[in-house]
Amino acid sequence: xxxxxxxxxxxxxxxxxxxxxxxxxxxxxxQPVCYLYLFAPLLTNITGVSGGAxxxxxxxxxxxxxxxxxxxxxxxxTMIDYLRSGVVERLxxxxxxxxxxxxxxxxxxxxxxxxQTLIVIFLALPLGLSVTxxxxxxxxxxxxxxxxxxxxxxxxxALAVRSEDALGPILNFFSQPILLLSGVLLPxxxxxxWLRNLSDFNPLKYAVDASRAIFNGDLSSPAVWxxxxxxxALVFLSFFWALRRIKKATA
Amino acid sequence: MIVxxxxxxxxxxxxxxxxxxxxxxxxxxxxxxxxxxxxxGAGKTTTMRMLTTLLPPxxxxxxxxxxxxxxxxxxxxxxxxxxxxxxxxxxxxxxENLVLQGRLYGLSKRAAVxxxxxxxxxxxxxxxxxxxxxxxxxxxxxxxxxxxxxxHNPELLFLDEPxxxxxxxxxxxxxxxxxxxxxxxxTVFLTTHYLDEADALCDRICIMDNGAVAAEGTxxxxxxxxxxxxxxxxxxxxxxxxxxxxxxxxxxxxxxxMTRDCVKLYVENGEKALPEILPLLVGNGVTIRSAELxxxxxxxxxxxxxxxxxxxxxxxxxFQ
Numbered sequence: 001x002x003x004x005x006x007x008x009x010x011x012x013x014x015x016x017x018x019x020x021x022x023x024x025x026x027x028x029x030x031q032p033v034c035y036l037y038l039f040a041p042l043l044t045n046i047t048g049v050s051g052g053a054x055x056x057x058x059x060x061x062x063x064x065x066x067x068x069x070x071x072x073x074x075x076x077x078t079m080i081d082y083l084r085s086g087v088v089e090r091l092x093x094x095x096x097x098x099x100x101x102x103x104x105x106x107x108x109x110x111x112x113x114x115x116q117t118l119i120v121i122f123l124a125l126p127l128g129l130s131v132t133x134x135x136x137x138x139x140x141x142x143x144x145x146x147x148x149x150x151x152x153x154x155x156x157x158a159l160a161v162r163s164e165d166a167l168g169p170i171l172n173f174f175s176q177p178i179l180l181l182s183g184v185l186l187p188x189x190x191x192x193x194w195l196r197n198l199s200d201f202n203p204l205k206y207a208v209d210a211s212r213a214i215f216n217g218d219l220s221s222p223a224v225w226x227x228x229x230x231x232x233a234l235v236f237l238s239f240f241w242a243l244r245r246i247k248k249a250t251a
Numbered sequence: 252m253i254v255x256x257x258x259x260x261x262x263x264x265x266x267x268x269x270x271x272x273x274x275x276x277x278x279x280x281x282x283x284x285x286x287x288x289x290x291x292g293a294g295k296t297t298t299m300r301m302l303t304t305l306l307p308p309x310x311x312x313x314x315x316x317x318x319x320x321x322x323x324x325x326x327x328x329x330x331x332x333x334x335x336x337x338x339x340x341x342x343x344x345x346x347e348n349l350v351l352q353g354r355l356y357g358l359s360k361r362a363a364v365x366x367x368x369x370x371x372x373x374x375x376x377x378x379x380x381x382x383x384x385x386x387x388x389x390x391x392x393x394x395x396x397x398x399x400x401x402x403h404n405p406e407l408l409f410l411d412e413p414x415x416x417x418x419x420x421x422x423x424x425x426x427x428x429x430x431x432x433x434x435x436x437x438t439v440f441l442t443t444h445y446l447d448e449a450d451a452l453c454d455r456i457c458i459m460d461n462g463a464v465a466a467e468g469t470x471x472x473x474x475x476x477x478x479x480x481x482x483x484x485x486x487x488x489x490x491x492x493x494x495x496x497x498x499x500x501x502x503x504x505x506x507x508x509m510t511r512d513c514v515k516l517y518v519e520n521g522e523k524a525l526p527e528i529l530p531l532l533v534g535n536g537v538t539i540r541s542a543e544l545x546x547x548x549x550x551x552x553x554x555x556x557x558x559x560x561x562x563x564x565x566x567x568x569x570f571q
Contacts, residue, residue: 002357006354006355009351009354009355010351010355013340013343013347013351016343016347017340017342017343020342021342084336085336085337085338085339085341086334086335086336086337086338087338087339087340088338089305089334089336089338090332090334090337090338090399091338091355092304092305093303093304093305093327093330093331093332094327094352094355094356094403095324095327095328095355095356095357096355096356
């Protein structure tokens with residue numbers, strides 16, 4: 001009960017601090033705008049990709065996944081800042097629930113991610129994106145799962161390495177191949193067989209496939225339930241790791 | 252309020268072990284300001300981290316606010332802790348930090364706001380409490396840090412080097428706030444490496460050196476143990492032998508200490524002794540560079556108890 005209340009109090013606090021920063025909104029908008037208006041038009045003429053409105057429907061789901069990956073992957077820096085500036089140590093001596101220090105941040109990150117998803121969809125509508133309301137709902141739900149999977153892992157890694165110098169390279173090491181092998185920019189149907197086989201091991205690929213199915217209006221596609229199953233499992237693992245780390249760091 | 256018995260902490264590495272705290276036994280009474288003094292690396296912060304439930308001891312026992320150290324949850328509800336770093340959220344205002352801290356201790360929103368208002372008034376934070384922490388001066392930050400430590404009205408407050416890095420005016424202001432807290436019934440346990448701070452602020456002090464207690468008592472008692480005044484006579488080390496010989500013939504000198512370029516004499520009555528000592532030395536061919544008469548301060552106590560000055564840390568080889 002105390003953990004729930006503390007989580008809520010901290011979530012509101014983190015959200016307030018985030019919204020107070022005007023650059024955050026700008027940064028959150030800049031990447032999707034660039035990709036939608038400067039990159040998406042290139043896709044219409046690529047062979048193997050259906051032209052016109054089809055291209056934007058193919059591209060937007062991938063863009064959402066990419067934007068969310070970048071927004072949520074590097075949140076661990078916050079934790080390192082809190083370790084260094086003594087915030088974590090101060091909270092350890094209070095009677096606050098240790099877990100809520102983590103959960104407050106994770107829920108903030110997921111909220112951010114869902115807002116970004118809505119913004120990208122909204123920006124893509126004038127370019128010819130077609131999507132149904134249940135599709136948007138399902139997409140939001142899936143992106144929330146992506147957030148609940150990546151954000152705790154980022155904090156756990158930060159608590160494990162305790163330094164920006166180590167965190168940055170490790171995150172970059174993973175983010176590049178994960179991104180390229182997920183087919184966010186170009187669909188993997190264009191890829192040679194070995195690349196496609198390799199991408200089967202990338203969890204994010206399933207999220208991208210599922211989101212393309214959703215935007216095609218194919219909400220009951222096997223790609224969708226497969227992605228949900230894989231994401232649920234990863235969320236579980238990620239939380240398991242992060243909760244262990246935060247309990248260890250704040251015992 | 253605090254009782255420790257042979258509290259020890261050893262940090263183990265792959266191939267070495269460092270005994271940071273070696274069997275510290277102290278008692279802190281309710282309602283006093285107790286100071287832990289010593290150079291960096293003396294074990295002050297490690298001891299404090301054990302007492303604030305942040306670090307489990309390797310051995311020994313301690314009771315904090317009536318609870319054994321293993322009962323961390325109960326202790327945390329009764330103590331406040333202000334670390335060297337403070338630990339505010341930089342992008343929130345001082346007031347928001349205070350209210351949040353109260354909420355995390357389980358206060359209702361209304362109670363937390365009321366407490367924060369009260370502290371803003373008591374600590375004189377009205378002018379800046381609505382600005383973000385990142386814009387604060389060192390002294391303003393420390394006041395907010397202190398506020399965070401007492402938001403839940405603890406019985407016992409731990410302050411780790413509270414005035415390090417503050418200018419003299421901010422330090423004096425900070426001391427007054429701590430005295431006010433004590434007057435309100437809070438027991439204060441602080442660490443410092445400023446001996447003047449310990450002298451001015453603390454009811455009792457404990458001198459830590461090299462992980463162990465070197466002396467414990469009120470500042471006045473400790474200074475009285477030095478008994479009498481200190482005369483420092485500067486001279487070349489080549490004259491030490493001759494000077495010692497001459498000074499040994501005088502009565503009233505209780506103790507002599509040599510440092511690199513100075514002989515320190517502990518005497519009963521400095522004003523009377525100095526006019527006797529100087530002609531004796533000069534008249535017998537000892538060249539004197541300087542002479543100084545001092546009433547004992549905690550610096551002298553520290554030097555006497557540990558064999559080295561506080562600024563030199565544990566590098567005893569610098570001295571005879």
